Amino acid sequence: MKLFSPAISRLARLRLWQIEEWVNNPVAAQREVLQELVTSAQYTVFGRQFGxxxxxxxxxxxxxxxxxxxxDLKPYIERMMQGEDNVLWNTPVRWFAKSSGTTSERSKFIPVSEESLEENHYQGAKDVLTLxxxxxxxxxxxxxxxxVIGGSHQISQASEEISYGDLSAVLLQNSPFWGHWIRTPELSIALMDEWDNKIEQLALxxxxxxxxxxxGVPTWNLVLMKHILALTGKSTISEIWPELELYIHGGVSFVPYREQFRKLIGKNINYLEMYNASEGFFAAQDSxxxxxxxxxxxxxxxxxxxxxxxxxxxxxxxxxxxRVEIGKNYAPVISTNGGLWRYIIGDTIQFTSLKPYRIKVSGRLKHYINAFGEEVIVDNSDKAIAVACDKTGATVNDYTAAPIYFSDNGNGAHEWLIEFEKTPDDIALFAYELDSALKNFNSDYEAKRHKDIALRMPIVHAARKGQFNxxxxxxxxxxxxxxxxxLSNDRKLLEEILAI
Structure with missing residues (x-):
């Protein structure tokens, strides 16, 4: 099989000139995309409404x-889910990606057209491979x-013709036949609902x-790898899969997990970040x-x-x-070949480079703490957690934080609930290092912490294993x-988890 690798590499490189065309002319490429979108949808319900x-x-x-x-788009999407054509997009839409609803308590159903599958999700995956x-x-x-640890839900039917599931389930169900040859496990296991049994079947x-x-998501891959080591009695994953060379991650920051992966795998491999959401495949690490x-x-x-x-x-x-600037936070607004028009996806991003245009996800529009004008975003907290772990020898599985409001008894603070894989010897020292790092990464937080006038030292609790799950x-x-x-800007979520 190794003899096959150079041939695959040459085929992948054939696409490079096409990639370089839009990388070198991004503004022109975007104008062409918008023209194609508007032309395609001009005779839809939405297209006629807005001329x-x-x-x-x-x-x-x-x-x-x-x-x-x-x-705002939900009434149109509901019509599409009832089988009506030419509502937001001009070709029949039979699949919907069910979002986990991180921007609200309700589930969201994102239309997935044939064009968005072929020209966005699958095309993006091919370009990642080429790069x-x-x-x-x-x-x-x-x-x-x-x-591939697939979707957490089996595909469901809204009607005889309309199906929905989370994005990974939709992509797996619609992937070309050759995609199944290079993926493991089989589809029936990848789409299992019940996670205790699913981890067992995935491992076996x-x-x-x-x-x-x-x-896949780092947390579930860590659970799977630890279970595989327990079943096999091996010390590292590389003893089981000696040819393992790449981990592809996205959805959450990989910073808190990198050291755990290094230890579990037992050798240096490549890591690649992708930004692939229910609404579309937006970006991927090219270098x-x-x-x-x-x-x-x-x-x-x-x-x-x-x-x-x-x-x-x-x-x-x-x-x-x-007109974008490096280092400034923006909320992407997208128009897509799935029928989303000037749609706020809910993430915040920053540009790290303008030639070519590179971005990183910095947080969520509604996942932040700004109770006192400190404007702490997830990018700040992920980096600060990593620094505190490095300083104290701790390892973090997951965390959440929320504000403690001003009261008659004292000023405000941030309260953190952290599930440690390796608990620090001194929680107070961890809190100190976390606080120091946040000051370093966020000048607004540093200003509010000055002499404890607005914010006092953060309060850190160690969660028991499994509390977040x-x-x-x-x-x-x-x-x-x-x-x-x-991060939450109110205490509802934190208090729910603390109450468990």
């Missing part, structure tokens, strides 16, 4: 079409199998395979030496970027690629892409 046949440039598109959140082979021309990645079915790559992920500008999605201070306004101002289970969110929000 798509008269929209000839970006300016008139933004002046005519309002910015939407999910509830990986560019940096690793002798890779044996496709001589083995990719371990994948141990004999030649696994060369792993992808192991660069901070950030390459923005995919020719994959059926038109991007706008909303400065955070615009969020909540009736007519928020957005900017294009030619128990909360997820009670809320029907155990498994797959579901995760406990890292």
């Amino acid at each position: 798509f046949n008269k929209l000839f440039n970006v300016r008139t598109f933004k002046q005519t079409v309002p910015v939407h959140e999910y509830d 990986y082979y560019r940096h690793n021309p002798d890779s044996g990645l496709l001589t083995g199998k990719g371990l 079915s994948t141990i004999p395979e030649n696994v060369t790559s792993i992808s 192991p030496d660069e901070d950030g992920m390459l923005l995919f500008t020719r994959h059926g999605i038109f991007f706008e970027f909303m400065p955070l201070e615009e969020y909540g306004k009736k007519f928020p101002h957005t900017i294009g690629l030619n 128990e909360w997820l289970s009670r809320n029907g969110k155990l498994g797959g892409q579901h995760k406990v929000p890292r």
Whole structure:
């Protein structure tokens, strides 16, 4: 099989010139995407409502079409889920990705058209492979199998023709036949609902395979790898899968997990970050030496970027690629070949490079702590946790934090509940290092902490093992892409978990 690897590498490199075309001309690529989207949808219900046949440039598109959140598009999506065609998109939409609902308590159903599958999700995956082979021309990645922990829900039927499930389930169900040859486990195991049994079946079915790559949420992969080591009696994963060379991650920051993966795997492998959400495949790491992920500008999605201070306004101002700045937080606003129009996805991103355009996910619009003007986002907290772990020898599995409000008895603070894999010898020292790192990463937090005037020292609790998973289970969110929000601007979530 190793002889096959150079041939695969050459095939992958054939696509490089196409990738380089949109990388080198991103603004032109985006204009073409918008024109294709508007032209395709001009005779849909939505297109007729907003006069798509008269929209000839970006300016008139933004002046005519309002910015939407999910509830704004929900009436259209409900019509589509009842089988009506030509509502938001001009080709029949028979699949919907059920979001875990991190922006609200309700589930969201994101339309997935044939175009969004082929030109966005699958095209993005092919481009990731091409970019990986560019940096690793002798890779044996496709001589083995990719371990994929699939969706946490079986596919459900809204009607005889309409199906839905979480994104990974939809992608697995619609993947081309050759995709099943290079993936493990079999589909019936990948889509199992019950996670205790699923981990057991995943382990038993994948141990004999030649696994060369792993992808999925870090927490569940850690659980799986530890179970595999327990079943086999081996010390490291590389003893079981000696050809393992790549871990693909996304959805949550990998910073708190990197050291655990290194120890469990037992050898150096490559790590690659992707930004693939229910709404679309947006970006992926194109170089192991660069901070950030390459923005995919020719994959059926038109991007706008909303400065955070615009969020909540009736007519928020957005900017294009030619006006973004490095290091500033933006909320992406997307229009897609699945029928989302000027849609706020709910994440916040920062640009790390402008030539080419690279981004990193910095948090969620509604996952932050700003009770005292400190504006702490997930990017700050992930980095601070990593520093505190490094300083104290601790290892963190998961965490969440919320504000303690001013009271007659004292000023405010942040309260942290942290599930440690390796608990620090001194929790107070960990809290000190966490606080120091947050001051270093966030000047607003540092200002509020000055002389304890607004904020006093953070309060850190060690959660018992499994406490976060128990909360997820009670809320029907155990498994797959579901995760406990890292930061909350109120105390509801924290108090629910503390009460378990």
